[in-house]
Amino acid sequence: GQAVRGWDNTHIGHFQGSSFPGDDLGWVNVGSGWWTVPVVLGWGAIPDQLVRGSAEAPIGSSICRSGATTGWHCGVVESKNDTVNYDVGPVYEMTGTTVCAEPGDSGGSYLTGDQAQGVTSGGYGNCSAGGRTWFQPVNEILNRYGLTLHTA
Structure with missing residues (x-):
């Protein structure tokens, strides 16, 4: 039920559900003045990407991530159904990648081609030296809350 505000401090909506640890997911309803679009930002590195499913x-697929701190980065899907142990507790059924990330990239989208894959949770390393990141699969989030992905 907590309110969510946008980059310009205007009201977006309210949290309708969230879970952490155990999972790393949540969703916000979108209120007046805001809307959803089936696009992931390319941050100038590539054109913004349409989401079609x-x-x-x-495992072994190419995958890319969009993040507010480091922009657009790519790697490979390395593992599935991983448990990631954070200081506050474990998060289960995560997907591991060779994509780098840094603080502030959490919550960013992962794509393979035009297919949404998940939402950045965490990892280690950085985008200068490399690292590994994990994401919460998007289909688990959609199924948990009975949501439908907005696609092009």
Whole structure:
């Protein structure tokens, strides 16, 4: 029920559900003056990307991530159904990648082609030296709350 505000401090909506640890997910309803678009930001590195579905990419697939701190970065899907142990407790059924991330990239989208994959949770390393990140699969979030992905 907590209010969520946008980059310009205007009201976006309210949290309708969230879970952490155990999972790392949540969703916000979108109120007046804001709307959803089926696009992931390319941060000038590439054109913004249309989202056309959420077919799960297999291990070994190329995958890219959009993040507010480091922009657009790519790597490979390395593992599935991982448990990630954070200081506050474990998060289960995460997908591991070779994509780098840094603080502030959490919550950013992962894509394989035009298919949504998940939402950045955490990892180690950085985008100068490399690292590994994990994401919460988007289909788990959609299924948990009975949501439908907005696609192009």
